[in-house]
Amino acid sequence: MNNWFNGFLKNRRETSIQLLLVGGIAITVNVLASELLLRFDLTENNRYTLSPASVEIAESLDDPVTVTAYFSQDLPPQLSQAQSEFRNFLEEFRAYSDGNMEYRFVNPGESDQAEREAQQAGIRPLSIQVRERDQVSQQRAYLGAVFQYGDKREVIPVIQPGTALEYSIASTIKQLTIEQKPKIGLLQGHGEPSRQEMNEVTNQLSQMYELVEVSGLDTTAVPPDIEVLMVVAPEQQLSQQELLHIDQYLMAGGRAVFAINRVRANPQRGMATPLNTGIERLLASYNVPVNADLVRDVNAANIQVQQQQGGFQIVNQVQYPYIPLVNNFGDHPVSEGLETAMFQFVSSVDVSQADSSQSLTPLVLSSEQTGVAQGQFNLNPMQEWNQQIFPQAHIPLGVAVEGTFHSAFVDVDTIEVELASSRQTSLVVFGDGDFVINGRGQQQQQRLPQDNINLMVNAVDWLADDTGLIELRTQGVTSRPLANLADSTKTVLKYLNTFLPIALVVGYGVYRYQRRKIRRRKWIESGV
Structure with missing residues (x-):
């Protein structure tokens, strides 16, 4: 009896110790779980994991x-x-x-x-x-x-x-937590769009930056506290003094986005004429000229065209190659994660002139079926678009350039240039200034494709050396439509889904039956 009682106490003591250990482990695990976050993210771009x-x-x-x-x-x-x-x-x-x-x-x-x-x-x-x-x-x-x-x-x-x-x-x-927003300059005074006319881009930028209008460059320099200068779609000629001030801002290490139109298009008249504002002179001296041409692309947006048929006005949807839908982007933080952007009457950027002191990356390229119009511009949307006018592929429409640049005025005898070459700096150049404009004047304010906005805001972020959030801006859900299959393929797949499982089950049953039959024969022959 005494031995039994001692054994009972011993087992009870061991059970209590075990319960205390289990409880302590459970408490420790809960405390650690409240402090540590462990999740498995199996998405392609780690969409649910903090960057x-x-x-x-x-x-x-x-x-x-x-x-x-x-x-x-x-x-x-x-x-x-x-x-x-x-x-x-x-x-x-x-x-x-x-x-x-x-x-x-x-x-x-x-x-x-x-x-x-x-x-x-x-x-x-x-x-x-x-x-x-x-x-x-x-x-x-x-x-x-x-x-x-x-x-x-x-x-x-x-x-x-x-x-x-x-x-x-x-x-x-x-x-909320930023103490002082960096300043982004918007060049004004030469027909550029106002903040209201590109409100989607400026609203996005104003979250992280202070937007400042830069004008009066005839008499004053670009403010040195401007992190990035945005030159978007000027329509009028800049004076030599204005161009000099922009040039010297860049030579001092300033950074800029140039989104310019080299051709003034008039779709209503079906015509276009070259546009010279002086900015093209700067870009040519920096070895990234924008050509006075128009890129046409097989991968293009549809426009509405009114046609007269039998006394009635008919509105038809027509694919218009001068409004390319671009889905070919370079490997660069500015273009990372973008899917589709739309350009209007865009010109090509010459990437062949960059020298050894510069690193150039194409950001936006046309499709594999592309052509270029020069000199004579026929913008009639009802013209015949045959394959012969799309002989080229992957024409650069926008580029990012890093390195050093030479002043556009270093060889001008009448101007004494303070800085003949730049320190290490960066530029982004687009051959279209309208891809970020929601509307001008009395025209209806249209919504832009989201990647048009992302492209410009990413460019400013990269130039302002604020690349941390660029990859997050385009980290939405990617559209992955199912592949279109021929009717014959659908029929084959349907019958495979119906009869293949049955055939596998029957085949496995026959296999099991044959194995048992062979095993039974061996038993009989061995006399077991």
Whole structure:
């Protein structure tokens, strides 16, 4: 009896120790799990893993950032997925922020007070279609967020499914925490588009930069605190003094984007004429001239053309080679991740003149079936577009250049140049100035393809040496349509899907039957 009691106490003591060990391990694992974030991202571009730039932004937070996300409940699957992805990204930012980022989710539909709070915060309701019991009804939904950092506040009114959510979060945090925005100069005074006329690009840039209009270069130099000078679609001739000031800004190490039109197109008259503003003189001296031609491409956008047929005005959709749809991009941070951009009456960039002191990378190239019009420009959209006028391939439409450059005025006797050559600097040159313009004057403001905006903003980011968020801006969901198959192929695949599994099962059964038959014969022959 005494031995049994001692054994009982011993087993009980061992059980208690085991329970304490298991409990301690469980507590330790939970503490570590709250501090460590472990996820497996199997997407092609690691879409659900924070980039080093985002990690740096999260780790650099010194004061708390509070995120209030307003999401309606019982959303359709696509919208519900956006909410889940947004929550996951917030959790990852919180894990890297050392406690300096917190978030909460609010359902505006739970009460009138919550809905008023969302609307007062700047969150816009969406009207979505909901199918219930074979009936379609309209429902108001909220998908937005408010970021608070000290007394600063930024709002994402609508979180669109399939967009680059990591970029939205990272750029919003950076916008809140940046102390002084770098200055980006917009050249004005020569017919260039205003900020309002390219509002999508300027709105994107104004999140990270202070946009400053640069004019009056006849009497004053380009301000030295301008990080990047944007020269977009000038229409009038610049004076020699203005060109000199731009040249000397670059020679002093300044950086610039040149998006210029070398041909003035008039589609209504079906004509075009060369355009000279003086900028082409600068680019030629920097070994990246833009040619006075127009590139036509088989891969092009459709336009509406009115035709007279039997006394009626008929509007037809016609593919127009002078508006190329470009999906061939170079291997460079500016063009990384882009899918399709649209250009209008674009000219080619000559890449053959760059010297050994310069590194040139084509950013945008035409398709494999391309042609160039020079001298005589026939813009009639109803002309015959035969294959003979598309003999070329991969014509550069935009380039990035790094290195040193020689002043365009070093050989001009009447001008004393302070800086004859530049220090190490960078330029981006596009043969089209209209690809970032939403509209001029009384023309309707049109929405641009998203990659048109991304291309220009990426160029400014790269020149301003702010490349961290470039790769995130284009990290949305890539369109991957299913391949179109011939009817005969579809028929073969259909019968394979139907009969192949049955044939495999029957074949395996026959194989098993033959094996058992052979084994039985061996048993009989061995006398077992």
